Amino acid sequence: MGLTANTRDCLRRFLTSRGSIADTNGKPLRPGGTQEVVKDDAAAEMPQEDADDDRRFASTLRNVVGEKRHKAWFEGRVGFDLSSNDTLVVSAGSTLECDCLRKHFKAELKQACRAAGLGARSIEFVVDAAVAPTPARQDRPAEPALKAAPAPKAPPKPSEAPGFLVSDSNREAAKLAELIAAGSPAPSPVVLWGRGGTGKTHLLRAIADGFRSRHRRKRVVRLTAEEFTSGFVEAVHGRTLASFRGRCRGVDLLLIDDIHFLLGKQKTLEELQYTLDTLAAQGADVVLTSDRSPAELRRMSGELLSRLGAGVAVEIAPPDHSLKSRLIERFAQQSGVRLEPAAVRIIASGLIGGAWEIRGVVNKLGLSSRLLDLDICEKAVGRAIDDMNRVSTPSVGVKQIQEAVCSVFGVETGVIKSKRRTKSATEPRMLAMWLSRKYTQSAWSEIGDQFGNRSHSTVISACRRMDELLGSEASVHVAGRRRAICSRPASRSVTLRPMASFRSFAIVPAAGRSCRMGRQKLLLPFAGRPLIEHTLQAWTASAVERVVVVVRHGESTLRSLCEDFPVDVACVESSPDMRATIEAGLDFLQSTWQPSNHDAWLTAPADLPTLSSGLVNTLVDAYEPKDPAVWVPESSGRRGHPVLLPWAAADSVQSLPSGAGLDQLLTEAEVRTLSVSGDDLPRDIDTPEDYRQLEKPMTDRHSIKVNGQTHAVTTSSDRPLLDVLREDLGLTGTKYGCGEGECGACTVLIDGVATRSCITSVEEVADASVETIEGLAGDELHPVQQAFIDQRAMQCGYCVPGQVMNAVGLLREKPHATEAEIVEAMNGNLCRCCNYRNLRAAILQATR
Ligand code: FES
Ligand code: FES
Structure with a gap:
């Protein structure tokens, strides 16, 4: 670029009056000018002695700090002004660089001044954008022209990061991560949230790496919440706040892991809030991770929560069955543990938790097989799963107890917090209070607060009542039927099932509508209600913990009938047979509830009008997790009776030969029958006459x-x-x-x-x-x-x-x-x- 004569004259005069600004190689640098201009014109005009000082100082400094450090810290990126007799002015491209030079090289710069014969000088650091390393300086020497440059390698996508596996449970987060890593427009801040072991940190690292490899000139900073906190605290104490802020705010992409650890650190949260504001103003992206959703980060200030709300929060769900299976295979391969496909299936079905727990189980199995020379048999796998589930199952809170109790009783949580005194409200309330006191560390008053601000004496009274029932051997099922809580003193028999040992599920095949009576049966009223409602009431009032109703895609009427009940709805393709329907329910449970080996599942069609919660409870009570068998009611010749199967039978259903129905399973399995009394005896209805017989008043x-x-x-x-x-x-x-x-x-x-x-x-x-x-x-x-x-x-x-x-x-x-x-x-x-x-x-x- 050519300069006018006037500009050259100004430069010359400026240099003559202020002395030279030289880089560490003794080459002069000038603010605001191009490198060539300064070299060509200014160097020629420098006084000889100044130029000697510069060269001497540059070579002395190289000796003092060492070649390697000199290259890393000074060469081409720092300017020195020796024109003053008592001060050495050091220019660097950013505040951050100035802070680093001050912290690490101040003493050595003084030493270099003395060694170069420039006397004792004070050192002054100034920010000068002109001495920031330009891309040209950073470039490596050009390859010879004839040598063909290698084809640029496509940077990896976050979802392809080593070890990161994508499934339905994390697909949305992985897609968003790809978007951010590619630098495409995305909402900011992004909060990726999910339990431990779901791959949040992994994904964060992949975003950072992907972004860096695509945008080499942009700045990325990835920190843990702990690093952010300690960096901030150190900066406050060491008075280097500007440097810390420069590091976190002068970036194009900031990633902070586990922000839930910042809860309660008020000053650090304020700093985070201002950092988010600055980055938002600059158009930089921010990605945060947390173990809970922003809505649950309640101890954060409203302002910070609204900043987070302005972006997007994406949940990374715990790994589903297929992802668990792939993780197990990968960990097993990495640790050299040989696992049969059946063992992989059992672990994927029975283990609660994410990648950490899976790795733990694989390690345990590998270790016992190596050290004790034991086979990895089904028992060993079951033991390892149980051990891990016991250790990793999170402790329960009052809220979870309320939700669990309400879902069993089929009421909204608002009901047990309300002032209502009907039995349908008092019984679940009393039980939930008692469980809260027993299974949480909450004080009486804390429990009362969470039940509609009731007094501590109300909670004490409810717990005492429950204790009375238990102490006098009243029949109480934790996940059980309603009337069992207030059972008559005369018939006191206790069956308080240990909560963790065994869970029961129901798979209700309601894929289509039976037309056995010439009309669509599921929608016929029975005792004033459609049949499916009657059946769902029986399921939800029973001891079954979770009910999955399987409907066909597009069965909107059936779906809407299910909406009033605390049940899950799984879908199958059209025209399924009974086995396909059950398999769909099993798949749904495996992917959402993760049953363990001890659990059991029941099935009975949704058009069974005489299904009673008593019958379901009888079956559930009969089940013995240590000696699992298939249980059916005594009158097994009838259609549609509930059948209870150990969870292990889920595998058998999936491996039935094609064309074989569930009946074949019952012929092969160990089947036990149990007697049921008159009212609980299920009766099928096939004709309008059957139906009239059964339709009787509810009183x-x-x-x-x-x-x-x-x-x-x-x-x-x-x-x-x-x-x-x-x-x-x-x-x-x-x-x-x-x-x-x-x-x-x-x-x-x-x-x-x-x-x-x-x-x-x-x-x-x-x-x-x-x-x-x-x-x-x-x-x-x-x-x-x-x-x-x-x-x-x-x-x-x-x-x-x-x-x-x-x-x-x-x-x-x-x-x-x-x-x-x-x-x-x-x-x-x-x-x-x-x-x-x-x-x-x-x-x-x-x-x-
Ligand atoms: S009315 Fe029955 S105990 Fe109060
Ligand atoms: S309530 Fe009045 S005498 Fe007891």
Whole structure:
């Protein structure tokens, strides 16, 4: 480029007046000018002694710092101004470079000045864009013209990064990563979130590598949250904040791994927020990873969350079955472990977790086979899976318990947090509170807070009630049917299933609609509801933990009928046979729920109108994970009965020869039958006449014995006994207090045991004898009633019937109960008038 005479004159004058600016080779550099101009014109005009100083200083510096470091840090990228007698001005292209030179070379620069005979000088660092390395400086020497340059290698895509496998569970994230690595327009910031072992860090590294290899001149910084935090803290303490910010903000792509570790570090989060703002203003891309979605990073400030919300969050789901299988094969190959395809299948089906857990299991199997010379048999694989699942299963929280309980009871979580006192709300609430106390570290009040801000005493009361039921061997299924919680005292049998040992699933084939009666059967009303609704109610009220309904693609009516239930819907192609339908359900479960070896699955068609939750529960109760077998109800000749199979049978279904149906499986398997009682016996309906026979009112006739008298009541089976006593039998002495089994106002005696009638269903007292306050006195008052009068144990009197009945129940069991025993027994009967002293005195009097 040519310069005008005037410009050359200005340059000359400038150089003459200010001395020279030379690079480390002694070649002069000038701000704002091109390299050639400065070389040609300015060097020619430099005073000889200045040029000597520059050359001497350059060669001395090379000796002092060493050839290698000189080349890396100074050559072609740093300028020196020696024109002042007491200061050496060092120019570098960025703040970051100046900071580095100051930190690492200040002493050596001073030493070089002294060694070059320039005296002791102070060192000043200045940023000068003109001395930033230009692309031309960075280029390697050109290849000889005749030598053909090798064809540029296509940079790898993130999804092709070594070891990164793509499946449905991470496809979206992998595609987005490719977009960012290619430098194509993408939303920013991107948050890739998912559990540990889903490949977030792997993908982040692949994005960084892909971006670097495509855009060599752009700056990429990849940090862990810990590096970001410690870098920021060090920068604050070392007063190098500008350098830290230059590093994080002067980039084209910033990647930070595991930002959830920043939660609670307020200053660091603020720094991250400002960094995001700066990068957004510059149009730079940001990719972050987290173990939870942005919505769950609640402890971040609203501003930062809104910054994250402006971009896009993509979940990386835990590996699905196919990805797990490929990971297992890869890890096994890497570790030299020989695994049979069956073992791979078992691990992929049974192991909970991601890549880390898979690697752990493969390592364990490899180690035991090498060290102990053991075969990798099915048992060994099962053991390794169980060990790993036990270690890696995350601890449960109150929220998860609420969701699990609500899904079993078929209610929204809002119901158990609401003020509702119906049985359908109180039972799941009570159970969820009890489980929360048992399986989490939460305090009483914390649990109460999460159940609609209830007080700690409400939680204590609910837990006590559950403990009573368990302590007295009441039948309680953690994942079980509703009425089992409030079972009648007379029939107390405990089957509290250990939660982790065995899970049960249902696969409901509803792919099409049966037309056996000439009309589409699934949509016929049965007892006022379509058949499928009836069946789904039975499934969801049973102990089955997860229900998968298999429908055909395009079966919108069936799908919409499923929407009201907490069930999953899997799809099959049109015209499937029963086996194809079951296989679709199995595939769905394998890919979403990851059953383990101990689990079991049931199947029964959705058009089975007489399916009852009792029948399902009977089957589930019969299952023994340690001795798995196929279980069918006794009347096995009928169609459509639920059949329970060990999870291992899923493999057998998939490997049935073509053309063979599920029946063949039952002929080969070890089948056990169990008897079922009349109501639970499933009946098939094939004709309109069958159907009419079955369509009966939902109410039942109940015969109950109250105060020695038998009454016939027609009502629904789960109606509270309290309502029947008060409304149907007119026995209003028993009071309604809380309706949740907490205040004791509704206490009656059932077979002589004090029981809360508000949470006892009429069905549960079918064979029992009920006593209410009306039946207590004969010709004379009962001694407890008399004692209450003597001791003035009544103020408003509302709680008294319940107090009396509870006291009577206690004294029948312990006629000479001590004061401590009285206090303990009466603890759950509340008196809003706080007349406790007189109440206690009355009961003590009755013991004499
Ligand atoms: S009404 Fe309160 S315990 Fe029954
Ligand atoms: S006497 Fe009033 S509630 Fe007990």
